Amino acid sequence: MAASTAVTGTAGASATGGSPLRNKHSKYHRRADGSRPSTANIWISRLLLILMLALFLLPVYWMIISAVKSPEELASFPPTLFPKEWRWSNFSDAVAVMPFWRFFANSVIITVSVVILSVVSNFIVAYGFSCIQWPGRDKLFLVVLATLFLPFPVTLIPMFDLWANIGLVNTWGPLIIPAMFAGGFFTFLLRQFMKQIPQDMLNAARVDGASEWRIAWSLVFPTARPAITVVAIFSAVGTWNDFMGPLLYLQDEKKQTLAIGIQAFRTMNPDDVQFNLLMAASILVIIPLVVLFFLFQRYFVSGISLGGFK
Known part of the structure; x- marks a missing residue:
């Protein structure tokens, strides 16, 4: 019986034009109208994406190899694509040039404080604009959106x-x-996400006697976790x-903070800036952001996609 079933399944797959695995993944290569692009178009698209990725990663690669070069090799022309001598001591020298760990602690304290306050304040305001019905709500929200067009130099x-x-x-x-x-x-990002929460569920909680604070923190907050993670990441990156x-x-x-401390490499000796130490310090500064993004990448992508499409 099992053998006949397997043969039948194989024959059905052949009749439909391929293996089940191929049919399963063929849908990812279909256009919106149901047609499939040619193999040449698929490979051209992939090649363009690879070239764009290389273009974006080129500055990062140049920063990394510059951080492990000697000053003489870094000043040589033409520049080398790979270091002849790997100077890992540049990282310890970069930390010794300035009070790196003090600046690092200051940046961590400020960033963590801003992230917590941003998540709490924006969640409360977005909850009021999305989950509570009150007169003039949408008109006042337009005023909130208008603040996005206010230039920073005007308020400086x-x-x-x-x-x-x-x-x-x-x-x-x-x-x-x-x-x-x-x-x-x-507020806009969280509101767009929380408007997808069914109002019937919120009304049922109100009928059961739950307060707005209980609904917000026990029901809506866990549901909006992907969007809240996006807010936390954006706030952390901007503050850092x-x-x-x-x-x-x-x-x-x-x-x-570290953003100001890096300028020590320029102010110490403006005529002879040690760019290898500057690049080494820059790598140490961006490492926490890279780790943060990879840890919460899943929430970041889901929060952006679900917040923009209903």
Whole structure:
């Protein structure tokens, strides 16, 4: 019986034009109208994607090989594609040039604080714009979106005057406190995701006597975890790479971040910048972001895709 079933399945697969495995994966190569592209078009598309990937990875590759070259080899012409001498000591030298670990700790504290506050504040505001019905909700949301078109230089001087009058210049306050207030982009992203949650489920929880806070944190928050992860990643990357904020508000070296600390390589000897140490320090700065992205890549992709399509 098993043998006859296997033969029947094989014959059916042959009659339909291929093996079951081939038929299973052929749907991924179909166009929207159901037609299949030619093999040449598929390989041309893949070749273009590989070339674009190489183009984007070229600066990263050049940064890595420059970080392990000697100053003499780095200044030679024409440049070498592979280091003749691997100088791994550049990383320890780069850390010794500046108080790297102090700047690293400052960046971690500021980034973690901003991520937590951004997630909480944007989630609360997005919940109010998506899961609660109240008059003028959509019109007020348009005002929130309008803040995205406000250029940063326009608010630069007024915000600095505000923090100076409060007495928070040369503190971490101007870098952390704004995260307590929701931003337009993060609110939009979370709102689009949470609008997909069935209102019947929320109304059933209200009928059972659950408060809005209980519904928000026990029901909606776990459901919106992919979008919340995207907000956390974007907030972490933006805060970690922020250069203008620490440059404006932090004058004390003990409070500065890595983005400002890297400038030590340029200010120490402007006429002879050690680019190999600069590249080594840059690699150490971006490693936490790369690790963060690969750890939460699944949530990042799902949050972006589900937040943009219903």
